[in-house]
Amino acid sequence: MPLEQGQKDPYETSSIIHDDRTLLELRVKQLRHPRAHARQPLARTVHQVGNVVELGRANGELRVGSTLHGGRIPPREQRLYGALVEHRLRQDGATFRIAHKRVDLVNSEGELDGLAVLL
Numbered sequence: 001m002p003l004e005q006g007q008k009d010p011y012e013t014s015s016i017i018h019d020d021r022t023l024l025e026l027r028v029k030q031l032r033h034p035r036a037h038a039r040q041p042l043a044r045t046v047h048q049v050g051n052v053v054e055l056g057r058a059n060g061e062l063r064v065g066s067t068l069h070g071g072r073i074p075p076r077e078q079r080l081y082g083a084l085v086e087h088r089l090r091q092d093g094a095t096f097r098i099a100h101k102r103v104d105l106v107n108s109e110g111e112l113d114g115l116a117v118l119l
Helices: 021-032
Strands: 044-058 061-073 079-092 095-105
Touching (some): 061 095
Antiparallel strands (some): 044 061, 079 095
16 A cells, blocks of 8 residues: 555555565454454444456456445544555466555545554
């Protein structure tokens, strides 16, 4: 989740979130921990995906773009997010697996107020 619009390299520019598999697994483990009091009650979320288009194929991967509207309802107030999303998918038998996901928030440079739920 890049901080700047049009970010090319996440290692040379700050990101809101730039997790690998290990960090994603750690986020899930922390969220499910019985003493994760800061996450109680759990936020409710809703996602609406639209405008799904094929962007091309390269290196055995299918690139797909889409738009995303995400809503998060924590205990105090509702938050809405808009984003452009790109997935790189690898075929695995009769299905596909996500090899990479990039979420570009429309308001990435605005106030995000502790975004803790992944979109």
